[in-house]
């Protein structure tokens with residue numbers, strides 16, 4: 687019996703390759719199995735890590751100058767008694783645009799990049815929260831940041847406390 691991959695035959699020596707029979711006359715030797723395992727290990731290492739980014743996008747008259755100001759905004763959103771604010775057309779346009787670009791009803795081969803579907807908040811402050819988690823995270827992050835900047839919205843990154851205003 688010969689290995690279908692490398693054509694080696696089973697050795698009589700105990701350290702030599704063993705050949706294992708498969709269906710329809712196919713066979714594989716132990717050396718080829720080891721090689722396959724190595725290839726698969728390397729391929730797994732090539733899989734890009736899934737980075738996650740949280741972003742909060744606000745429509746504000748003025749860009750906050752400190753994270754304390756952002757915290758105050760987030761507190762207002764968390765306050766169940768905060769008044770409902772008017773829908774912001776620019777924030778709505780942003781929301782619609784990212785939904786169109788990165789649909790949450792995408793086909794199987796293009797999973798949506800969201801850990802949680804984007805959401806518009808209208809309590810206390812008009813805000814869109816984004817939780818990106820995908821092998822394409824970086825690209826999505828750049829895309830949503832560009833869309834927000836184009837629409838004159840404020841972007842806050844809670845991981846780095848970076849505030850980017852129009």
Ligand SMILES: [Zn+2]
Pocket residue numbers: 689690691692693694714715716717718719
């Ligand atoms: Zn072989």
